Amino acid sequence: MKPTEERKKILTGVGIKYSKQRDLILELLNHSEMPLTAETLYIQIQAAEISMNLSTVYRVLDLFTMKGLVTKNYIGDMNKALYERNRMEHKHYLICLKCKRNIPIYECPLEKFGRYLEEKMNIDIVSHKVELYGYCSDCKQKQMEA
Numbered sequence: 657m658k659p660t661e662e663r664k665k666i667l668t669g670v671g672i673k674y675s676k677q678r679d680l681i682l683e684l685l686n687h688s689e690m691p692l693t694a695e696t697l698y699i700q701i702q703a704a705e706i707s708m709n710l711s712t713v714y715r716v717l718d719l720f721t722m723k724g725l726v727t728k729n730y731i732g733d734m735n736k737a738l739y740e741r742n743r744m745e746h747k748h749y750l751i752c753l754k755c756k757r758n759i760p761i762y763e764c765p766l767e768k769f770g771r772y773l774e775e776k777m778n779i780d781i782v783s784h785k786v787e788l789y790g791y792c793s794d795c796k797q798k799q800m801e802a
């Protein structure tokens with residue numbers, strides 16, 4: 657299946673009508689390893705030379721969030737929402753104090769710890785939130801070279 661066809665299927669699968677703009681936003685989110693703000697997406701859209709204004713980007717992101725294609729999060733002390741393709745993966749982020757990037761971390765020891773606590777305290781844990789702060793490997797490298 658061609659990537660465009662695949663995305664068309666994803667959109668219609670959740671009841672969203674296909675359009676060039678929606679397709680592009682989905683594509684950009686599919687290819688991003690990191691959660692993005694609407695503004696960052698907007699800049700990437702302009703580079704792709706497809707006309708769309710920022711409010712349309714927000715509307716499409718809201719629609720995607722409502723349909724579960726995208727997750728919307730506020731991380732750290734940022735007051736801007738970060739949007740990310742919902743891949744149903746469990747992960748956390750290292751927030752780099754220098755470059756402010758969010759680096760995904762796919763390992764999590766808390767599932768096991770949670771089950772231990774559930775048993776010990778007779779509670780039910782539904783989810784958890786962890787934010788790690790530090791320096792990404794790029795910034796660490798630069799610090800060493802400086």
Ligand SMILES: [Zn+2]
Binds near residue numbers: 793795796
């Ligand atoms: Zn960094």
Ligand SMILES: [Zn+2]
Binds near residue numbers: 784
């Ligand atoms: Zn976790």
